[in-house]
Amino acid sequence: MTAAAHRPATLEDVARAAGVSRSTASRVIAGTGFASPAARERVAAAADQLGYVPNPAARALVRGGGVRLVVAVAGPSAAVLDDPYVHRVVGSAARVCAPAAIGVALHWLPLSQPNSLDQLAGDGSVCGVVLVNTTEDLLDAVPRSLRGRVASIGIGSATIPSFDVDNGAGAEEVLRHLYAGGRRRIAMVTGPRWLPCSQRPVQEYRRLMRQAGLPERVLPGDFTAARGRTAAGEALRRWPDLDAVYAISDETAFGVIAALREGGVRVPGDVAVAGFDDIPLAGMTTPALTTASHPVGRIAAAAATAVLDRRPTAPVTLFPSALVARASA
Amino acid sequence: MTAAAHRPATLEDVARAAGVSRSTASRVIAGTGFASPAARERVAAAADQLGYVPNPAARALVRGGGVRLVVAVAGPSAAVLDDPYVHRVVGSAARVCAPAAIGVALHWLPLSQPNSLDQLAGDGSVCGVVLVNTTEDLLDAVPRSLRGRVASIGIGSATIPSFDVDNGAGAEEVLRHLYAGGRRRIAMVTGPRWLPCSQRPVQEYRRLMRQAGLPERVLPGDFTAARGRTAAGEALRRWPDLDAVYAISDETAFGVIAALREGGVRVPGDVAVAGFDDIPLAGMTTPALTTASHPVGRIAAAAATAVLDRRPTAPVTLFPSALVARASA
DNA sequence: TTGAAAGCGCTAACAG
DNA sequence: CTGTTAGCGCTTTCAA
Secondary structure, X not given: OOOOOOOOOOHHHHHHHHOOOHHHHHHHHHOOOOOOHHHHHHHHHHHHHHOOOOOHHHHHHHHOOOOEEEEEEEEOOHHHHHOHHHHHHHHHHHHHHHHHOOEXXXXXXXXXXXXXXXXXXXXXXXXXXXXXXXXXXXXHHOOHHHOOOEEEEOOOOOOOOEEEEOHHHHHHHHHHHHHHOOOOOEEEEOOOOOOHHHHHHHHHHHHHHHHHOXXXXXXXXXXXXXXXXXXXXXXXXHOOXXXXXXXXXXXXXXXXXXXXXXXXXXXXXXXXXXXOEOOHHHHOOOOOOEEEEOOHHHHHHHHHHHHHHOOOOOOEEEEOOEEEOOOOO | OOOOXXXXXXXXXXXXXXXXXXXXXXXXHHOOOOOOHHHHHHHHHHHHHHOOOOOHHHHHHHHOOOOEEEEEEEEOOHHHHHOHHHHHHXXXXXXXXXXXXXXXXXXXXXXXXXXXXXXXXXXXXXXXXEEEOOOHHHHHHOOHHHOOOEEEEOOOOOOOOEEEEOHHHHHHHHHHHHHHOOXXXXXXXXXXXXXXXHHHHHHHHHHHHXXXXXXXXXXXXXXXXXHHHHHHHHHHHHOOOOOEEEEOOHHHHHHHHHHHHHOOOOOOOOOEXXXXXXXHHHHOOOOOOEEEEXXXXXXXXXXXXXXXXXXXXXXXXXXXXXEEOOOOO
8 A cells, every 4th residue: 555665565574574484475465375363463564565566477386276377369361460350359359358367368260271370379477268260170289288278259169169259040031031121132241261260151151042032142251341342343244133232341342332322322222231240330320230249349348257267167158249220221 | 588487587696697686787787887898799699698687676676667558548437348449449558558667557537536647646666557438527537647658549637638539620621521421410429528639529520510501410420330220210200301321430331331321321322421449340241331541540549659658749749530332521 | 394506498788 | 518506486295
């Protein structure tokens, strides 16, 4: 409670001030082991008199616990680290880690060399890893020594718990909504091909279209607004009778809408457009974007928590995708 | 390069494998001090043969360097930690800190008790602090022991370097643009009152309006889209001749536009709307948002770097605000 | 219930 | 140029 000394107080300082040994002070502070009420009292008093804060690095060193949780993002280039989605994950993870005095680090995992995880595994200061944009290769390349302290936001495996949105169900819900609105010529702009978890919605789309006897119109995407613009042009050119576009990214959906309107196509009058994620601005635009909302923050928090707590986790934790019907579709 | 052992390799392991002492291995690995080419060679070989990664926690312990950089965000409630802007700062900081094996932590600083910084100062594992939403009270409450390893994104002081957008110039540029477009009844939706750096644009606004003999119409805001909606209503009610709204947040600007259009007001036909920050989506909406772009990522990176490098920094580093004229104004 | 002692993985004098 | 020695701040047996 006192103004911080120039040098942070150590446990030794506290022990001396309380007139006990370092071990006793440690037991009291860490709340582990025995200590007489009297000792407890004096140590506590000394600690807050000195403004004592345990040094997590030292603690981690002796317990072998690590001090950093690494958010490892796979992608074609380091630019993936600039993605707002990634920032959201890092932000949520950082919040979850703060009470444990664990810091968060951000790493890029080049798609071409999945064994870059080895370095993280060999770093004793890394307490765990949260995988983002997980691929099969990546899953295979997770070193054994990382087992039990890795979680994946995306696909998982027998040994690596997965935390993800129920993509299939989400896609189905949006597509049924489009269908219920009378749309029959529905194109889809997908996520990147290398990203396994973005294949689910595509499968669902194909299944539903086939089932309804509707044409399958798939355009590869990359989650960007720019791709939305070009994809809209392509779609219009290839399929002039188009009456809906389903994009697996709100950013892309906005790109689609912009291009469509610039081309004189009314949204949703002529073509309905739906997105994916419900970013904060989705409800503020004109037309407001119909999309599916996903608890990205909660997913990231759950993954980070699983890694931190190191307790047995269900192999797959699915979070619900909720249709948010607005004006665009 | 070998598959990671169950226990991360230690310097001791490397030294033994290379047939040298721990100190020699340390010198080679850390690149500090002398070592014969021969020793250098063998240590390097042993290190990568064992997949050795130095343990930054241990290193930090002996050098007193710390392992975490804390992004400390002031605000009325912990909800500020959910802000996309904050996530962007954390993401950028994490990227800058990664090479140094420093983790990033996210802390909320209650507006009402600025001395919560004391705890960070007393934590030996904290290598530095980046302040966000800095207030005068906060600046005054920064413990001496933190000097030289704090940076502020926002206002600074004699001892705390500031990294910020040139808000005044940015506001002036946008307002002049509005004026050049023929707008004469310009209302402004500000940032929160408790946030000092958001007062600069207000001052600039008042100065320019006064200078041009135009009415001053200020509405307090809070950076949210929701507030934009209500503010638009208020503005229209109080000032029916309104022909422009300048909001100090793109989110707010979008809220303003939405409310205006719902009320049958054309944008930019009847009322021009301009924002602040140039969020990624600003260019994708209809109408595309006129705003000022700010290098948030670079600002955060600069602040984090200043803290990490601990080298003398200019008291104030201003980043340019660049007008992005689009359709809305 | 407490203290003495050892050691986590690393760096940094200090002698050789 | 290299090895020995002494810690950094903390937890944790092990005796007392």
